[in-house]
Amino acid sequence: MLKGRNAIITGSTSGIGLGIARGLAEAGVNVMINGFGKPEDIEKERAGLESQFGVKAIYSAADMTKPEEIAGMVADCEAKLGSVDILVNNAGIQLVSPIDEFPIAKFDQIVAINMVSNFHAIRAALPGMKKRNWGRIINVASAHGLVASPYKSAYVAAKHGVVGMTKTVALEVAETHITCNAICPGFVRTPLVEAQIADQARVNNMPEDRVVREIILASQPSKRFVEVEHIAALAVFLASDAALSITGTAVSIDGGWTAR
Ligand code: NAD
Numbered sequence: 001m002l003k004g005r006n007a008i009i010t011g012s013t014s015g016i017g018l019g020i021a022r023g024l025a026e027a028g029v030n031v032m033i034n035g036f037g038k039p040e041d042i043e044k045e046r047a048g049l050e051s052q053f054g055v056k057a058i059y060s061a062a063d064m065t066k067p068e069e070i071a072g073m074v075a076d077c078e079a080k081l082g083s084v085d086i087l088v089n090n091a092g093i094q095l096v097s098p099i100d101e102f103p104i105a106k107f108d109q110i111v112a113i114n115m116v117s118n119f120h121a122i123r124a125a126l127p128g129m130k131k132r133n134w135g136r137i138i139n140v141a142s143a144h145g146l147v148a149s150p151y152k153s154a155y156v157a158a159k160h161g162v163v164g165m166t167k168t169v170a171l172e173v174a175e176t177h178i179t180c181n182a183i184c185p186g187f188v189r190t191p192l193v194e195a196q197i198a199d200q201a202r203v204n205n206m207p208e209d210r211v212v213r214e215i216i217l218a219s220q221p222s223k224r225f226v227e228v229e230h231i232a233a234l235a236v237f238l239a240s241d242a243a244l245s246i247t248g249t250a251v252s253i254d255g256g257w258t259a260r
Contacts, residue, residue, distance in 0.1 A: 011091025
C-alpha cells in the first residue's frame, strides 16, 4: 500500500526513529534518514535499509536546531527522492534537572530539537503535500505530551507543544488527504532513556536498578518497556490510506500510563 512513497524520519540513526525508518522501509517506502553518529555506522544503516528492503535510502546530516538546515533537508529529499509524502518528526533529546537549576542553553536546545524543528520541517514539507493532495505528518511526542513528571520542564513543555501543533496542523489541512498525528510513547529502552536512568540516579541519589523499578516503570502500569517495533508498526498504520480519518490525535502507546 505504501510502496513507492517517500519519507523523512528525523533522528533516525538510533532508537525509535531507526525503528520507524526500518518499519516504513519494510512497507516499501523510500526513506531519508537523519541524525548524528559515526559516518561509518550511518552508512552501514543506510546501505542495510536498501539491501534488506529493496528501497532507496538516503541520509541528511541536517541539525534540527538549525532552521535553514531543516528546510535544506526537505528540499534535498524532494530533489533526490521526488517528494516528501511522509514526514516523521522524531529527533529529540532530554535532560532531567530541577527547574531552578536547569541550564538555560539546554532548555533552549531541548525546545528547539523536540518542538521547533517540527514547525520548520512541516512548514517546508507541507506545500508539496498540498500540491499532491496526499501526506502523512507523524510527530513523535511522548506520554509527556499529555502529562508531566518532575524535573523535565523543558521536555514536558516541548512535548505538550508538539501535541498542540499537531492539532493545529490537522485542522489547517483537514479537508485534504493530509493527516497530522502525534504518537505518545511511554518509556522505551533507547539510548535517550539509558541517559535518563543515569540522570535520575544522580538527582535522586539511587542505584540505577532501583530507578528503573521505582521511578521509570512506576509510571507504566504494564511494568514493561514499550517496544520500538510496536511504535514502528503504529507509524506505518498512521501512514497508510486506511488511517485517512485519523487526524489531530495524540495516540498513546504507553502500557497504560496515561489511563491513570
Ligand atoms: P535516541 O537518543 O535513541 O535517538 C535520538 C535521535 O535524535 C538520534 O538519531 C540522534 O542522533 C537524533 N538527534 C539528536 N539531536 C539531533 C539534532 N540536533 N539534529 C538531528 N538529529 C538529532 O532517542 P529515542 O528514545 O529513540 O527518542 C526518539 C524520540 O522519541 C524523541 O523525540 C523522544 O523524545 C521520543 N520519546 C522517547 C521515549 C523513550 O522512552 N525512549 C518515550 C517517549 C518519546
